Amino acid sequence: MPGAGWWPDSARARVDRNAAGRMVVTDALLRDWLSRPELALVDDSCAAERALVAGLNDEPARIVGYDEIAAIADADARDNWFAFIAFRDRVLASPDLESAWVELFLEGLSGLAPLFVPQLTQIILHGLLEDCTGNEGALMRRAAELFFRDQRATPQSGRVLLADAEVLGDHVETGGLGNIGRLILQAGATPRAVPLDVLDASNAAALYARAGRRAVLPLSFGQPALDALCRVMERWIAHFYGCTVSISPQRQIVDEHWAWHIGLDRESMDLLNTLYQGGELAPDRLARIVALFRLDFADARDLRAELRRDGSARPVWMALAMDEESLVRMKPQNLLLNLPLAAPN
DSSP, X not given: OOOTTSOTTOOGGGOEEOTTSOEEOOHXXXXXXXXXXXXXXXXXXXXXXXXXXXXXXXXXXXXXXXXXXXXXSOHHHHHHHXXXXXXXXXXXXXXXXXXXXXXXXXXXXXXXXXXXXXXXXXXXHHHHTTTOOHHHHHHHHHHHGGGTSOEEEEEETTEEEEEEHHHHHHHHHHTTOHHHHHHHHHTTOOOOOOOXXXXXXXXXXXXXXXXXXXXXXXXXXXXXXXHHHHHHHHHHHHHHHOOOEEEEEESXXXXXXXXXXXXXXXXXXXXXHXXXXXXXXXXXXXXXXXXXXXXXXXXXXXXXXXXXXXXXXXXXXXXXXXXTTXXXXXXXXXXXXXXXXXOOO
């Protein structure tokens, strides 16, 4: 059984796998979504909303008519239900969660309930990493959280430390003592600060099982955690596209024939675009780069024709960066939608 750090909030157990190894929606997953606080009934919920919830609990995948939601008295509740049902219907229209995930980004999230998308990401990653064990597996799991949870970056002693943004916010607010820390603060005292734990190649399995998202990831060149993130990204691409790539950390981009790049977040895309166009980055903007990567295709035929030369494939350069508030907001869709794949035959 997975330890406490192995995503206890994941809904992986509520989905099935099909013959191709992809995740399939179940009524259990739909009921899990229905239990979200955003959709929960309150004391003054009207009869129309109560009837809608009762019907969906009985048949979570049933067709919901426009009039059923329009009849809900509270405007905020109406908006929530319209957005959720639009999201649910888009997911149900796809053969598996992976297809739904890609189509959501291709078609746009306007009018949907985007807060469910990180959960889809987590479910898919959970399935991808189920065979990972030991210290390397723990580093991969913690690194994979970048795909669906914001991280706060802190440069320290030549390293960049990534802490879960939500967990770190609570840590700062309570001294790491949770509700006890809040009570101490309410009493006018200052709670004793509890240090955050940093993962490394020797302690990752035990520490991540104990600390979970409280564990800090040292994501710097030469750190095993950065290699772990590369392995997760390789699996992500192989799972969706069936092609093999190798991703390696880089200190800098040296390429006279730079042909393609992918920013793994909004900030890094802007930075790479500037460098690609021959511009220079001010020191403060250059310092926002958390990591650089080189991606190579194992089979050049998987790459667009214009990016092949003499039977070999040009590399794809990638970057991950923090924004002006030191937040790392990775966009895993960029890994898929911006990859220069050859057109299908």
